[in-house]
Amino acid sequence: MRFRTLSHLTTSATLILAFACAPTDNAADDAALAPGLATLSADELLGRITTLSSDAYGGRAPGTAGEDSAVAYLTREFEALGLAPGNPDGSFIQQVSLxxxxxxxxxxxxxxxxxxxxxxxxxxxxxxxxxxxxxxxxxxxxxxxxxxxxxxxxxxxxxxxxxxxxxxxxxxxxxxxxxxxxxxxxxxxxxxxxxxxxxxxxxxxxxxxxxxxxxxxxxxxxxxxxxxxxxxxxxxxxxxxxxxxxxxxxxxxxxxxxxxxxxxxxxxxxxxxxxxxxxxxxxxxxxxxxxxxxxxxxxxxxxxxxxREIQSRNVVAKLEGSDPELQNEYVIYSAHWDHLGTSDQLTGDNIFNGALDNATGSAGLVQLAKAFSALDPAPTRSILFLAVTAEESGLLGAKYYAENPLYPLEQTVADINMDGLNQWGPTRDIVVVGYGNSTLDDVLESAAAAKGRVIVPDPEPEKGFFYRSDHFEFAKKGVPALYTDAGTDFIGKPEGYGKSKRDEYTEKDYHKPSDEVKPDWDLSGAMEDLGLLLTVGYRVANGSTWPVWERGTEFKALREASLQKRAAQ
Ligand SMILES: [Zn+2]
Incomplete structure (x- = not known):
């Protein structure tokens, strides 16, 4: 078990004492989560990915007709689930000036x-x-x-x-x-x-x-x-x-x-x-x-x-927390809806469909929103489902949100980010990119263990993936962030299968027009991963303690300073 720090922090709403978590009551959580887990469907996920990555969405570049389609789709889906508008102005949209x-x-x-x-x-x-x-x-x-x-x-x-x-x-x-x-x-x-x-x-x-x-x-x-x-x-x-x-x-x-x-x-x-x-x-x-x-x-x-100026949009929906005080604290799920659009340099297929990157994460965000909507009662803290723009241009939608948050970051408990879900079938493990950074790992580890699974570090830490997706903008501002990726140990597959599939994707499809839904996709592993992310967000949203950065991470001092500054106000 990793060292966990004691910190005594007061927010305007709540006195938070962060100490080692009591063992979580997995059975009680499972019962409460069952209606949500039951909504997770691989077919539905595939349908959403197929829609978002279709040629009709034109590669979802910010400021194009593809943005209009993607934003309309996400808004429609969140609304249909009965979620509240995530922007306090009563809309599902945060305008982002680019x-x-x-x-x-x-x-x-x-x-x-x-x-x-x-x-x-x-x-x-x-x-x-x-x-x-x-x-x-x-x-x-x-x-x-x-x-x-x-x-x-x-x-x-x-x-x-x-x-x-x-x-x-x-x-x-x-x-x-x-x-x-x-x-x-x-x-x-x-x-x-x-x-x-x-x-x-x-x-x-x-x-x-x-x-x-x-x-x-x-x-x-x-x-x-x-x-x-x-x-x-x-x-x-x-x-x-x-x-x-x-x-x-x-x-x-x-x-x-x-x-x-x-x-x-x-x-x-x-x-x-x-x-x-x-x-x-x-x-x-x-x-x-x-x-x-x-x-x-x-x-x-x-x-x-x-x-030219581009008015782009983050799409944000809210599930209000069931506790009148704690509902002013937020757990964010994030995924970028944008991709690279089209290229006029290419002949033939010139649409960057971004099926894996990141129609999977955006579709997963809607699936999680659906799962949370099925819970009764809702978690005590509020959940935000944040589909951000312009990740591919440098995490810009997330950066914009982190610099102009709709709810104070000092009341934002965690960010759980999805950027590319597993399309190759079930795994015994789930990868944590930035493994060991925060106590969110412990929450995931416990949820995974209950399913006979383990968490493992990023197999390619040399590629710096922790700095390459939207959660990093939250981390940079001190908000503890969890970013998972497909496991590497595939059930029923030969050793090295995960690595070979991953290398093949990086080589052939990453940021190319061929990042499309493939006939051999198996989203059953992605569903299991989404189940874990649902469990983690649920437990964090109901938890008696806030997740914290581990000692030695570059974001810890920043978080503590910002929470203390707010407490002093
Ligand atoms: Zn991406």
Whole structure:
């Protein structure tokens, strides 16, 4: 059993004493949950997924007719279940103001007397988040900065005393402790959570630190292993399609001008032209002693932006808690309804249907809403069913909600997120992405044990999935979050079946038009997982204690500070 902290926190409504949970009365819960569990139907789930991922929904891109269809569908379903509007204004909608833009990039790299004009989006992608018609960077010195990481808690600083203001920084993807593909070893298990990806490994971090450093452009070198996805995912997401961001008051004027990626081949070519060697630079970058290396060459970029405002929507429904006081506390279930829309670059099937990603989670959200609606009495705390927009553009709908919550986050007990349900049949286990982060794991572990199942850590922690879906925006604000994924130990299947299916999906279907409902899908495992998530949310909503972050997680201090601040008001 993991260490659990005592904390004494007062909210305006309730005195909460968080101590080790008493053993849960599984039998009583089972009886109370039975009418809800009975509503969980694999056929119904499949029907909903099929509808949401049909070509008629056009890949559900924010600000398109596909959004209208998806939002109308979810609203209709929540309403039909008799749920209350989730927005206190009496609607099921939270308006989300976004800016969408298309960039036409040009790039030139002049290194070692040679000029390269790379092709877009096959060799590089580049965008500017600044809301300006043209953003240009002219002959800026290129500096290789290793992983581009500044992590004081590990005594790590890739920049040392080198000023990169106005320069183009070239960086490796992931963090310095990522497994060495040659021998599978990590640099130092005690640093950067060993082979697990930390936030320092995410591309969002790379451009944030580059902005802080005053760089003119930041280029990430793509490598399939450490990135967790092939180049096609980069070119598909950052290529000739619309990019989206939450609308900012200053038009992102303080943001780094150019955010780019290059293929590994192109990076190697540039480094060779500079008389450098990629592999030895990478080896150096995996040490604390690393210092930035100038290429002795320059990068020029020009990005022409055409932008438009997009009014998008989160859909939110509420099941009011049955306790007059505790109903002001909330358990959120979240899932993103959006996907990538269509691409005019592709011939043939150009609709990104997003069946797994994330018609499954959105459909699961409706199924859970239906299950909760069947409970009598309702749980004591309120439940919010939050279908968010623009996850694929950077968790934007969730970010918008977390920054503009409809109910205070200090009264939000937990977020339980779904992004991709299991389509390959029943498993003995269920994966917890970010395993060990919060006491929500214990609630899930107990619910799983009652079904003869176990919880296991993410088999691919190096891909940083904890930072890649909507719950992360809640975690960033301190709200304990649970994000599960399909188990790996499939009942009646040979060993390695789960991994091979998962790898096959990542390789062939992830963020591609072929992410469609397949004839061999078996949603019986997804139903069991939904049953567990129902049980977890129910117990948290009825619990005598709030879930808390475990010691050592980056969100714990934040949560305690925000609850104390609120208590003091
Ligand atoms: Zn997703």
């Amino acid at each position: 800016v969408g833009w298309r960039g036409e990039p040009k790039a030139t790299f002049a290194v070692g007397g040679k000029t390269i004009t790379p092709s877009f989006p096959d060799q590089y992608v580049a965008i500017s988040r600044r809301n300006q018609p043209t953003v240009a960077v002219d002959q800026s010195d290129i500096v290789f900065v290793g992983y581009g990481v500044v992590a004081p808690e590990y005594g790590w600083d890739d920049y040392k005393d080198v000023d990169v203001t106005g320069k183009t920084i070239l960086m490796l993807v992931n963090d310095p402790a990522v497994a060495n593909p040659a021998d599978g070893s990590a640099v130092d298990e005690s640093m950067f959570k060993g082979t697990a990806m930390t936030y320092y490994g995410r591309w969002t971090y790379k451009y944030e630190i580059a902005t802080e450093k005053g760089a003119a452009a930041a280029i990430i070198i793509h490598e399939t292993g450490p990135a967790g996805y092939p180049w096609e995912v980069v070119s598909g997401s950052w290529g000739a399609r619309e990019n989206i961001d939450v609308k900012s008051a200053d038009g992102n004027a303080g943001r780094i001008p150019i955010e780019a990626w290059v293929t590994l081949d192109l990076a190697k070519e540039m480094l060779t032209d500079a008389g450098l060697d990629f592999d030895s630079l990478k080896a150096m970058a995996r040490t604390k002693e690393f210092r930035p290396v100038a290429l002795g060459g320059t990068a020029s970029f020009q990005v022409k932006n055409t932008s």
